[in-house]
Amino acid sequence: MDFDFSEEEHAFRKKAGEYIAKIAKPGVAYKPTFNSGYADTPDRKQFMKDLAKGGYLGLSWPEEYGGKGMDPVYDYLLTEELAYQGMPGSGKGVGIIGKTLLRRGSKEQQERFLPQILNAEIDWAIGYSEPDAGSDLGSLKLKAVRDGDGWRLNGQKRFSSSAHFAEWYFLMARTHPDRPKHKGITLFMVEMDHPGIQVNPMWTIDGHRTNEVFLDDVWVPDSQVVGEPGQAFYYVAEALDFERHVLFPLGPIQRLSEIFLEWLNTATIDGEPVRDRPEAKRLAGKIARGLEVCRLQGLSVLAADDPKVATIRSSMNKIAMSEFGRALADEALEMMGPGAWLSDSDPDAPAGGLYARAQIAVVIWIIGAGSNEIQRNIIARRGLGLPV
Amino acid sequence: MDLDFTEEQKQLTQSLRRMLGDKCGADVVRRMEGDEKGYPDDLWREVAEMGLPGLTISEQYGGLGLGALEQVIAFEELGRALAPVPLFVSSVLAAGLLERAGSEAQKGEWLPAIASGEAVLSIAWLEPGNSFSEKGVQMSAGATGDGYRLNGKKFMVQFAAAADRLIVLVRSGPNPTDIDLVMVDPKAKGITLKRHKTMVGDAQFEVAFDNVEVPAADRLGAAGEGWAHWHHVLRTGMIALAAWGIGCGEGAMTLGTDYAKEREQFGVPIGSFQAIAHPFADAATLLAGARMITLEAAWAKDTGRPHTRLATMAWLEACDASRTATKVSQNAFGGIGFTRDIDIQLYFRRARQHELSWGNPDALNEEVGTEVLSELA
Structure with a gap:
């Protein structure tokens, strides 16, 4: 049994800490922060790009996808250092979304999105919760109906943080209402600037913005469906398994x-x-x-x-x-x-x-x-x- | 970082659990309530055969020379079985004091006997009407030229009737830490034992001293250093105490959750109600955290890092966890749990007494906090 990190691990955290302190601008950190990752500021975007430039994104991604193939302990150390300094986390992008695309995405999706995620060129919002689907997420209702080579989405999401500045939306919708509730949900990636998407602010009691998002006849091509239709609940749980330590x-x-x-x-x-x-x-x-x-x-x-x-x-x-x-x-x-x-x-x-x-x-x-x-x-x- | 036990450590857990499952059922625990000696000879023999009394005593004195991690394993299993054995007072406290403060002669005489389980030593620390602090040690040790003459009373002395020696904390002067440690035979002239009736019926005694002569050669360590030695050994010992409390809490959780899966009311197992399940989840969370900090304290000790603050924190955390776990488990049994026949009460009562026995939580929190703040200054 050994409760200490190795010398390499200690050295990594120290180096990461110094780098983070160097690239941090006042608009990025909120002292010991609460949710600073949701701030829609140019400084925050730049911070993420600088973090990418320093080689700190995708630490545990396989090397063939541009990652470093490092042990998850380094993700943990980086996350702790970012959080300790009040900086945004390394993100949904390299985290649950990237890890899902690595395992479940098509070759085309991987080639399109993974480099942009690694370079912090895009921000993501996640659309899981709905007005009637909070703790009981499996009961979500946002409807996706088959339409040509894609799906037509209609409905409402809630608590989509970052949706007011993100470029992409990573959301779950019900594609198979006839199946058991956890088996009829599909993962989609949608451009946030789609004309059928409307984003309204919801202000939190600690002074941050999150959003409700309305989708009105938003058509999404099959090329933007992640993995097999109907498997989203399983994929989301799987991605969480890889991210629990951060x-x-x-x-x-x-x-x-x-x-x-x-x-x-x-x-x-x-x-x-x-x-x-x-x-x-x-x-x-x-x-x-x-x-x-x-x-x-x-x-x-x-x-x-x-x-x-x-x-x-x-x-x-x-x-x-x-x-x-x-x-x-x-x-x-x-x-x-x-x-x-x-x-x-x-x-x-x-x-x-x-x-x-x-x-x-x-x-x-x-x-x-x-x-x-x-x-x-x-x-x-x-x-x-x-x-x- | 590696939070796994070694294969040897896992085997120690398994073989101890097997032995205690065989030799220390609830019937044994119940039989020892009110027993004069307080522990069954055959169980003590089994414990000794597995090397537990000498687990952490160094090899040169006949022990196994193992570390605090192995000690955690042992005490966790003993707690899970509520094993009535004098291991803590004899092998952790008394042997700890001997190793730390004893002369070569004292070590040579007593450590091998403790390690083999042939001798049992206990500690006479607390006094009626007094606190856990150094101020609580008031029993005077009148100087006689070449030794001491003891007069007064100690209480809550575990296994005193069966002990070969008591290590007695005595006051030798007016300053708070004018405290010496002396070894006394509880069968010596002038000593009277009176059995207490505790909430778990274990073997604790009031020990009255009437002009008991003790030669200076029977003092452990230098005069005036008794409290420092005792404080260090008890703080280190809190690793074992914490492990025992965690084992006790885990044992109670097994009984409680098993019952909640079987017992039906309103046509369903009561464990399907969140009012029953959620307190169990919180108790499991507390136990897991307490176990981690206890293991960390043990690791710190074994690797030569500062460990007494961690040990104190582990003890405090384990007290919270075992109290919660036994309370929740007791509660799940409902009315039937209030009857003597049901084993859960054995855990519930012991967890509470254990928690009350080794220090005042306010004082211990204050001790930790004082250290934390002084490091900031």
């Missing part, structure tokens, strides 16, 4: 913890150092422990060779991190006392107002990417064998 990086919570500990260590209330209070020391101890346990939950996902084990570990990791994040925000704000509710846009806010923001942002940590209730179902069913 789904929920520790970085943001790590930075938040460090910033709070720094505040605890230096702040005074009523003229007395907060750090001298027994409850402040206890909280510091709990934070150090909670953070370490979260880090180890993440490592367990990375270390799991069996995809079944990785699935359960990933659900545990997501619950552990998001619940720790919420507890951290709860307790930090209570410790800060008067003024704790000043937002991060107020220069007088304690600890930069990050906690007032975190308190709100944790809602999406708990709910997003499979709510914690769904994760508990997965652990209970697949990990414990309960008939839930």
Whole structure:
């Protein structure tokens, strides 16, 4: 057993960290960030291009497709470093979309899209959720009807982050309403500037934009169908298996913890150092422990060779991190006392107002990417064998 | 990074689980509740044959010289079986103190006997009305020129009736850490044992000292260094304690989830209700995290890295996890779980007592936090 990374791995993270700090511009990072990847700024696009130029995209892709053929541990290290510095993740492109195209895409699709993904020339939006298909994603209804050498799509998507600036849409639609619900769904790639697509903003409570997307008679050729029609649900699950170790990086919570500990260590209330209070020391101890346990939950996902084990570990990791994040925000704000509710846009806010923001942002940590209730179902069913 | 056990370590788990499955069923656990000695000789023999009492004792003193990772494996399995054996006090605490502070003569006399399981040593630390901290050690050790004269009371002394020696923490002066460690035969003149009745019925005793003479040669380590040795050995020992708690939690989860799959109400297995399943999922998550940090602490110790803070954190995390796991499992049994016949209560009661026995969570969190903040300053 060895809980440490190798020298090469440490060196990689250090080098990646220095490179990221060098190419980062102020418009890219939001301090310890929450969803900075969704920012529609020229700086962010440039950052991704520079990241590609440095050779940091497609680390674990096979070499024949322009990747580096490296162990997934390097994806993990890069993701952690990006998250720690508050940068956008390396993206849906090299992640679930690229990995799906590598396994399931046609030769033509691979030749067309993979180089553009590797060079960060295109941004993607993902269209899975719908108004009536959240946790029960398999019940999605967006209709795709056979029409000539393609499909005609009609319906509505929700929570398509980046859809207002992405070039391409990666979405699931129901092509076979007569089949069992999980077996009648197909993956499509659609140009976001298609005239039948309308993108409306949905503003989140932590100040970001996500979108609802309406598709009105959007015709998509067969050449833009990914893999076999009807197999989308399986492909999406398969892609997740390859990405579990980078789904929920520790970085943001790590930075938040460090910033709070720094505040605890230096702040005074009523003229007395907060750090001298027994409850402040206890909280510091709990934070150090909670953070370490979260880090180890993440490592367990990375270390799991069996995809079944990785699935359960990933659900545990997501619950552990998001619940720790919420507890951290709860307790930090209570410790800060008067003024704790000043937002991060107020220069007088304690600890930069990050906690007032975190308190709100944790809602999406708990709910997003499979709510914690769904994760508990997965652990209970697949990990414990309960008939839930 | 490699989070797998070696083949040898996996075999240790398997053979221990097999042996405990054979020799330490719930009937054994139940029979030992209220037993004067507190552990069955035949089980202790089996445990000794597998080398557990000498697992981490160095080879020169007859032990196997294995590491903290193997210790985690052993204690996790003992916890899963709720095995009533004096392994922790004798082989982790007493042997740890001897290895750390003992003279060559003391080591040579006691470590081989502990390693073989022939001798059992225990610790007399806590006192009625006092805390877990160094302030709690008030029993005076009156100096007699060439030794000590002990007067006062210790309590919560595990397996005292069966122990060959007790290592007693005694106060030698007014400063908080004026504490010495002395070895005493519990059968010596002036010592009276009184059996406690604990919530799990294990063998714990009040030990009263009435003018008990102890020669200076029976002190472990230098005068005034007792608390430092004890603190270090107990913090390191928290790796084993954490592993035991995790094993106990895992054992309870097996009983609880098995029952939830079988027991039907409203025409379906109760495990199909999220109100039952989700608390199990949270407990499993806590146990998995606690297990990782416990293994990390063990790895840190085995590779010579700083480990006492990790060990303390592992213990605190394991307490949360085992308390939650046993509580959730107990709860799943509903009304029938409130009866003595059902085994889940054995886990529920032991997890709670275990968690209360080795330190105050507030004080331990504060200890960790103080270190964390001092590193920032």
